[in-house]
Structure formats: structure tokens, C-alpha cells
Amino acid sequence: MSLPRIVILGAGLGGTIAAYEIRDATKGRAEVTVVSDSEDYWFVPSNPWVAVRWRQADAIRVHLPPVMRRKGIGFTSVGCARVHPTENRLDLADGSSLTYDYLVIATGPDLAFDEVSGLGPDGHTVSVCRTDHATHAADLFDAFCQDPRPIVVGAAQGASCFGPAYEFALILDTELRRRKIRDAVPMTFVTPEPYIGHLGLDGVGDTKGLLESEMRNRHIKWVTNARITAVEAGMMHVEELDEDAKVKKAHDLPFGYSMILPAFRGIKAVHGIEGLTNPRGFILADKHQRNPNFRNVYSLGVCVAIPPIGPTPVPVGVPKTGFMIESMVTAVAHNLAAQIKGREPNEIPSWNAVCLADFGDGGVAFVAQPQLPPRNVNWSSQGKWVHMAKVGFEKYFLRKVRTGTSEPLYEKLALQMLGINKLKQTQKGEA
Ligand SMILES: Cc1cc2nc3c(=O)[nH]c(=O)nc-3n(C[C@H](O)[C@H](O)[C@H](O)COP(=O)(O)OP(=O)(O)OC[C@H]3O[C@@H](n4cnc5c(N)ncnc54)[C@H](O)[C@@H]3O)c2cc1C
Numbered sequence: 001m002s003l004p005r006i007v008i009l010g011a012g013l014g015g016t017i018a019a020y021e022i023r024d025a026t027k028g029r030a031e032v033t034v035v036s037d038s039e040d041y042w043f044v045p046s047n048p049w050v051a052v053r054w055r056q057a058d059a060i061r062v063h064l065p066p067v068m069r070r071k072g073i074g075f076t077s078v079g080c081a082r083v084h085p086t087e088n089r090l091d092l093a094d095g096s097s098l099t100y101d102y103l104v105i106a107t108g109p110d111l112a113f114d115e116v117s118g119l120g121p122d123g124h125t126v127s128v129c130r131t132d133h134a135t136h137a138a139d140l141f142d143a144f145c146q147d148p149r150p151i152v153v154g155a156a157q158g159a160s161c162f163g164p165a166y167e168f169a170l171i172l173d174t175e176l177r178r179r180k181i182r183d184a185v186p187m188t189f190v191t192p193e194p195y196i197g198h199l200g201l202d203g204v205g206d207t208k209g210l211l212e213s214e215m216r217n218r219h220i221k222w223v224t225n226a227r228i229t230a231v232e233a234g235m236m237h238v239e240e241l242d243e244d245a246k247v248k249k250a251h252d253l254p255f256g257y258s259m260i261l262p263a264f265r266g267i268k269a270v271h272g273i274e275g276l277t278n279p280r281g282f283i284l285a286d287k288h289q290r291n292p293n294f295r296n297v298y299s300l301g302v303c304v305a306i307p308p309i310g311p312t313p314v315p316v317g318v319p320k321t322g323f324m325i326e327s328m329v330t331a332v333a334h335n336l337a338a339q340i341k342g343r344e345p346n347e348i349p350s351w352n353a354v355c356l357a358d359f360g361d362g363g364v365a366f367v368a369q370p371q372l373p374p375r376n377v378n379w380s381s382q383g384k385w386v387h388m389a390k391v392g393f394e395k396y397f398l399r400k401v402r403t404g405t406s407e408p409l410y411e412k413l414a415l416q417m418l419g420i421n422k423l424k425q426t427q428k429g430e431a
Pocket residue numbers: 009010011012013014015035036037038044045046047048079080081106107108109128129130161163164267269300301302303320321322323325354355356
């Protein structure tokens with residue numbers, strides 16, 4: 001009798017570790033196949049470093065076919081053109097078709113640059129969302145440093161991933177100081193968040209105070225409640241809204257270099273499938289990460305539909321970060337293993353958030369358990385150790401992807417960070 005086939009769609013941060021964990025959880029009871037659109041895995045959290053040449057792109061790449069082969073996981077990089085959940089089938093990009101018994105969707109975001117005229121690498125701003133974008137951003141940054149002018153960094157309306165925007169603004173500040181041209185570069189941070197440090201999470205610990213203070217210390221101005229209306233060569237047009245979502249002020253921000261994170265939406269291969277996705281193309285999932293209508297379809301990572309934390313004058317999404325994604329991966333692996341054995345899924349992911357925002361010479365870290373307030377752990381901190389922690393984490397995560405192990409890393413990181421906090425408090429005599 002042939003084994004049930006589990007197909008994992010997407011081999012980014014979530015899909016890759018999901019393949020390893022699902023393989024281990026269902027060994028001997030299911031055939032596991034990954035469908036990606038690239039043979040390589042790229043460690044996305046290091047993209048901001050690539051954009052200022054603190055990392056070579058190749059250093060954060062893992063070539064997946066040999067790892068998958070070693071693990072006994074089928075792999076194709078041909079890409080998926082369309083999911084057909086009513087037929088348990090994928091159309092692949094080469095015109096062939098692949099059937100599945102269980103599907104795990106981990107396709108990350110489609111980057112909605114087209115929602116703002118002139119936004120993105122095909123327009124007038126750079127991006128760090130993909131490693132090839134970050135490489136392009138590094139080339140433009142080198143050219144910019146020959147002719148320093150104002151910089152605008154931030155996120156567009158509807159964005160959900162704010163950590164990398166702050167990180168990149170502060171990394172640029174550090175790098176410009178190292179190149180001794182910071183004095184020639186006025187910097188502005190533009191964000192739809194209602195306040196600095198909101199992060200799509202209504203803040204974590206004192207991220208408002210910590211990030212405002214960092215930006216003040218580094219002479220970075222900001223516009224919050226910002227809606228970018230258009231970007232032209234060298235000029236960004238921004239409307240700042242008041243609490244009633246009415247235009248309070250219009251800003252024309254000149255720039256010689258700009259990185260703006262776009263809003264995310266679901267990829268085309270799943271967009272508009274009744275019962276599978278919401279209107280933005282994100283995959284609907286119940287508390288077990290299983291689609292409520294197609295009971296053999298799970299999803300994890302950025303592609304999952306999560307409602308915003310609450311109304312804001314400019315739309316702001318909830319970030320889906322590594323810790324949360326790792327908890328989704330573990331839940332999906334357990335639940336799939338249960339379903340294959342004929343049991344009902346019972347594992348619920350924690351959806352906690354842990355984040356390291358590195359500025360090169362310091363950084364801000366936070367742990368939110370659970371991700372949405374009110375929380376049991378609502379902690380943020382700052383210091384040079386954040387940079388060291390991020391360097392260490394990158395090394396461990398890449399090793400995990402290269403070796404195909406399924407040990408959870410983000411949980412360890414969170415515990416270590418809270419441990420550092422306890423140690424600091426003890427040193428100060430507070431605990
Ligand atoms: C610049 C940046 C920095 C970040 N930094 C951090 C951080 O420091 N800490 C943190 O916790 N989180 C961070 N995040 C958030 C999050 O952890 C990452 O976005 C993470 O990569 C999301 O994982 P994912 O698997 O959902 O999506 P992705 O990693 O984007 O993976 C999706 C995969 O699906 C593939 N795919 C897409 N379409 C198809 C198709 N049609 N067929 C087959 N495959 C397809 C893609 O090629 C990709 O490999 C960051 C995000 C960004 C953008």
C-alpha cells in the first residue's frame with residue numbers, strides 16, 4: 001500500500017524547517033515532498049546586513065537539494081502555478097501536476113509594491129525583503145555614498161513587518177557614521193504605525209520608549225500614521241493622518257536613497273480560492289493551523305491569515321516572526337502525524353513573538369508571550385548584546401537548515417534573552 005503524500009509548498013524559513021520536522025514526525029508513515037520555486041534557502045533576517053555589505057549574500061544561502069535528499073524528502077524547485085484544494089492537486093509551473101493527500105502551505109508573502117505608485121525595486125525605492133533585492137540595494141547604497149543626500153526609510157500602509165524597517169534605518173545610521181558621511185545625510189522614518197515602536201503589536205514592553213530614544217539619539221526624524229501616496233525619482237509624497245483618519249499634513253520628502261517595506265498579500269497561486277483564502281490571499285487557518293474548509297490543508301508562516309490587532313488610522317498588520325512561525329511548524333508536524341494516524345489534531349501553536357532588531361553597534365530585543373496583549377511576558381531590552389545574539393542566532397539557524405535537524409531554536413533564544421534580563425537585574429540588585 002502506498003504511503004500518504006504530504007506536500008509542503010514553499011521552502012523559506014517556515015517551509016524548510018517544517019519539512020524536517022514533518023519528516024521526523026511522520027517517518028515511515030508518509031512520503032514528504034517539498035515544492036519550492038528556488039533550489040536555495042536564504043536567511044531573510046540577515047538581508048539588511050547584505051544591503052550594507054556586512055554579509056555576502058552567499059553566506060546566508062543553503063543549497064537545499066542535497067539536504068533534502070539526505071533527509072529522504074522529495075524536492076522540486078519548479079514552483080507552483082495554482083493550488084486546487086477541491087482536487088487535492090497542484091499545477092506546477094512547468095505545466096505538470098502533483099497530487100497530495102495533505103498540503104502544507106508555507107509560501108510567505110507576495111510583495112505588494114504595485115499598491116503604491118513608484119514603490120519598490122522596479123520603481124524608485126529599494127527593498128530588503130528578498131536577498132536579491134538586498135544585493136541590489138547594496139549596489140545603490142555604494143553609489144549613494146559617493147553623492148550623499150537625504151534618506152527615507154520605513155514601511156508602506158498595510159505593512160505588517162516593521163522590525164526590519166527600524167533595523168535598516170539604524171543600520172544605515174551606523175554604516176554612514178562608519179563611512180564618515182552621516183553629517184551629510186538627513187534621515188526620515190515613515191511608518192503607518194500610530195506610534196514609533198507599535199510594531200503591529202501595540203508595542204512590546206517599552207519598544208515605544210526604546211525606539212523613540214534610539215531615533216532621537218541618532219537624529220532620525222519620523223512621520224507616524226503615514227500613508228505614502230506616490231514615489232517619484234528622488235521624492236516621496238506622504239500624507240500624515242490624524243486619529244480620525246483625516247489628512248493632518250502632507251509631506252514631500254526628497255531622498256537620494258530609500259528603503260520602504262511594502263504591504264504583504266498572499267501569492268497568486270492561492271489568491272481568490274473560495275474557502276482557502278481571505279480577500280488579501282492569506283490562508284485561513286483554525287487554531288490547529290488547519291484550513292476550516294479543506295481539512296487536509298495546513299498553513300504556516302507569513303502566508304497565514306491573522307486579523308490586525310485593532311483599528312488604526314492607517315492600516316497596520318500583525319507581524320509573523322520566527323518564533324511564532326516555529327511554533328506553527330511544530331503544531332503542524334504534530335497535527336499531521338495525528339491526522340495520519342486517524343486522530344484529530346490537538347496541538348495549538350503558542351504564536352509567541354521574539355525579535356532581535358540589530359543596529360550594528362547595539363539593538364533592541366523583545367519577547368511577547370502571547371503575541372497579542374494582554375500578555376504574560378511583555379519584555380523589551382537593548383544593548384550591544386543584541387548584535388552578538390543576532391550573529392549567533394544566524395549561525396545556529398543556518399546550521400539547522402544545512403543539517404536538516406528539527407530542534408526548536410527560537411524558543412531557546414527567547415529563554416536565553418529572558419535569562420540575560422534576569423542576570424542584568426541581579427547585577428543591578430533588583431532581583
Ligand atoms: C527583511 C526581513 C527581515 C526579517 N527579520 C526577522 C527577524 O530578524 N526575526 C524574525 O523573527 N522574523 C524576521 N522576519 C519575519 C519572518 O521571520 C520572515 O519573513 C520569514 O522569512 C518568513 O518565513 P515564511 O516561511 O513564512 O516565508 P518565506 O521565508 O518568505 O518563504 C516563502 C517561500 O515560498 C516560496 N514560494 C513563493 N511562491 C511560491 C510558489 N508559487 N511555488 C513554490 N514556492 C513558492 C518562496 O520562494 C520562499 O522560499 C523578517 C522579514 C523580513 C522581510
